[in-house]
Amino acid sequence: MTRAFIAIVGRDLALAARAGGGGELALVFFLTLVVLVPFALGPDLALLARIGPAILWLGALLATLIGLDRLFQSDEEDGSLDLIRASALPLELAVLAKGLAHWLATGLPLALAAPMLGLLVALPIEAMASVAATLLVGTPALSFIGAAGAALTVGIRRGGLIVPVLVAPLTVPVLIFGVSASNSALGGAIPFLTPFLILCALSLAAIVVGAFAAAAALRQAE
Numbered sequence: 357m358t359r360a361f362i363a364i365v366g367r368d369l370a371l372a373a374r375a376g377g378g379g380e381l382a383l384v385f386f387l388t389l390v391v392l393v394p395f396a397l398g399p400d401l402a403l404l405a406r407i408g409p410a411i412l413w414l415g416a417l418l419a420t421l422i423g424l425d426r427l428f429q430s431d432e433e434d435g436s437l438d439l440i441r442a443s444a445l446p447l448e449l450a451v452l453a454k455g456l457a458h459w460l461a462t463g464l465p466l467a468l469a470a471p472m473l474g475l476l477v478a479l480p481i482e483a484m485a486s487v488a489a490t491l492l493v494g495t496p497a498l499s500f501i502g503a504a505g506a507a508l509t510v511g512i513r514r515g516g517l518i519v520p521v522l523v524a525p526l527t528v529p530v531l532i533f534g535v536s537a538s539n540s541a542l543g544g545a546i547p548f549l550t551p552f553l554i555l556c557a558l559s560l561a562a563i564v565v566g567a568f569a570a571a572a573a574l575r576q577a578e
Contacts (some may be wrong), residue, residue: 360445361453363408368457370546371430382419382462383469389415390473401478409487409538413445413531415467416491417524420498425519427458427506428574437510439576447571455496455503455566463495481543486541486548490555494534499558501526507570 393411394404431437435496440450470491479487505523512518537551 357445357449357496360443361449364440364445364450364453365457365460368454369461372457372461376477376522382422383465385422386415386419386466386469387473389418390476394476404478405480405542408474408479409490409542410535411477412470412473412487412491413494413538415465416470417498417527417531418497419466420462420495420502421520421523423462424458424502424506424523427454427503428508428510428570432510438473441574447574448567451503451570452563452569455500455563455570458503459496459499463499464492467491467495483538483541487538490505490537490541490552492554493559494530494555497530497555497562498527500559500562500570501530504566504569504573507573510574530555530562533558 390411396401397407431440436575441447443450467488470488474484474487502519502523505519505526508522509518533551533555536546537548539554540546540548540551
């Protein structure tokens with residue numbers, strides 16, 4: 357089972373790198389959004405610093421949605437999903453492996469790039485590590501909530517148009533506590549650890565619930 361789990365993770369990472377539409381595209385979109393928003397808001401550095409965490413989190417959310425519909429759809433089209441269902445590896449663990457691969461290809465690069473991109477939104481140097489930490493622990497929730505949404509639309513033609521509509525409302529709590537923790541790192545009234553730990557709990561819950569929900573949806577799609 358461990359070998360099968362690692363094989364699925366490695367396969368998805370290799371496909372994401374080979375197709376050029378995984379983490380690279382998400383990172384470019386993230387960079388584009390963070391660069392364009394300051395131009396739209398103007399040269400007010402105080403305003404940029406105040407809404408900088410929200411810009412980074414909104415960019416991470418939108419970047420995560422890119423290509424999410426292909427998480428299971430490509431496997432359904434080439435027959436790989438049938439092999440995964442028939443394998444000895446429980447479907448929940450297979451979903452966990454695919455969600456982990458999606459996060460490694462998309463969420464992790466976004467979190468690692470956040471300190472550098474924080475300069476574009478005038479974030480203080482001392483707050484950049486904390487903001488990056490919120491993205492590091494919060495983006496797994498985005499990936500696994502997205503996995504559940506992608507599994508629901510795996511058998512629907514043009515389901516890629518539906519996935520963002522299904523997933524975006526479910527990510528609101530993650531967005532709220534992610535931005536709240538980031539703002540706390542900038543000197544807010546709430547201690548940083550309070551929203552940060554809630555964000556960690558949301559990610560852990562999303563991993564478990566998302567894996568089981570996605571597996572159930574994939575079984576229904578057989």
